[in-house]
Amino acid sequence: MTDTLHGHRLYGVPHSLFTGIARSYLRTQGIPYVEIPTRDPDYAQRIMPVTQRAIIPVLETPDGEIIQDSLDIIDHFERQGVAYSAYPAGPLQRVLAIIVQYYGCQAMLPHAMHYRWSYREQQEGFLRDAFASGSGAEMAEKIMGRMNSYLPQLGVTEQSIPAIEASFEALLDVLNAHFAEHPYLFGGRPSIGDYGLIGPMFAHLGRDPVPAGIMKTRAPRVFRWVERMTAPGLDTPDFPGYGTDFLPDDQIPDTLEPLFQHIATEIFPMLTDKLSVLDALIAKHEPKDGEPVAPKPHQRYVGLAETQFRGVSVQTGVQPYLLYILRRADEVLAGCGEDQRAKVRSELAARGLEAALPGDRGYSVDRRSHIEVWSRPG
Template structure:
């Protein structure tokens, strides 16, 4: 290893959605790391040739192992054993946590990007400062314009914006009530659900001036959770005696019922339509096991589909990566006993989330050599 670090290196930037997930996890666990911007020469010289694209976050261990993707970074350390495992023991908590993780890291991208770029004039000074700090003034303009251009494929337009904003405010109200009673989503420590949700809720919605101010004024307990997620260890002085365990007996707090209702209301029919599109793609092209999902590694989208969001027609881009997130729920379910599986399926149905797991479709998405590939089953 060419550098002298004896700690983990996290390549990322403060205003990055996915970097925030990894950073929160490392801080919670007390794992030594140093955050390095992508402008560091090592990123271009050593990291990008390995991961084959410019994407963050990337973790480089003191041993020289390279791990790309926030979810993979979490699993890298979970396998080694950490103080506060992000995976609950209860099967229902685990599967619901995957669905919340999907909601945060995929279904909330329109929220994050809308509030950052539609209100660009109101927060230009802040955004320019953030982007320039990571890549320098000259590159900042290019990257900001490119990010701005993503809004249409995320389904952000004049028709959907009122629904996206209503969705954000509804989410804040629900979470504010929940975090009045519990420090994290499923109890006394963060789960993969918290880490999934913190992505959009920190980098964009918690830090950018316009949505951050809405959060502080409308939902102070949510803002406090964002602070808690970014603090070292478990920052829970408001909950003396609560402990650091997940809720016992696979219990789901009633305060999360409105959250699951909102998720069911918002991820469908878009998720179903995206899965149908991918089914057709696979049937038509019959990719081999291990074939990259797109011709070039930096291409995340494989097409677009007409669907709807909260009843409003929308055209949305399709990232096969969504299957990489959701497949975990199927894998967890498959490991449960027959009774456990039946109990969880019934609980998902009761919450309108039976179709949230892709199930066995003859294919899924894996990551090999840092690239998303089709996995045939």
């Protein structure tokens, strides 16, 4: 039963990357909710039988609808109409925001997990308290061990760690310069790109002691943005008179260009190599429309890609979920006129990001009955 005082129930925990995205959105929009930890018996008894797996965040609406995944939660409210839509009207801003979203909640998973678990000894007390408060003391050790074990499949190795840390520091530098002049990525309100970034930048990198210390000392404007993204409404007193809209005429601020250069350098060739793994998987198994992407609902990785990150050879897991995010950029272009579509593609190519759009591959990924499935044209 939902809480009529708070309206919506958000099942999640403070240290969860994807819960942080949904929470940030709810707070920005002023949507009443109460957050419920996964140790609550209600989660196992009522929510998991519907979602078919132990996964967060899950939102339960006042009328009992259950929505799983931060992106689906955002899109649920976007369809209803909210105070500060996360999707810019301009096609270039919108496509770039989706690419930033992908970078934040997918390409930054190695950064988030490295700083959490490679520095476990320095953060043990903080992490143990966080996991115990979310899942109970008995489950904390088991969950922490499982999370720690994910590092190799994320490409976090002794060889790649220096590149990951250099990447984090470079990201802080470019974002710090941008947030000195703008409250959010594309203007006066958070975009879907801001929400993609806030997942790792709050739950792991802005909260765990080691990376949070680096952020506060190296990039105070970034830390202030993290505060802004987790506060109610638009917390922008340091930008008086800035306004609450996205920048007009689909313009991209000069201060954001280094971020796109950074992203283009880091997501390739890993993204193209992951897409190649998915292409080969589809060619081999020829799944039907609606067929689950993995044999079991809790499985999100379907293979390994041999690739590189910042020139370092890595082996990393492949999640079809990446297509669930990036296909939205293709949909933006599909809704444009021919001239506008060509202009956006030209702008993406100039930034080295045109290949971030998967394009027509004869398949995509959808979510049906809370499970990722292959989507095939009829």
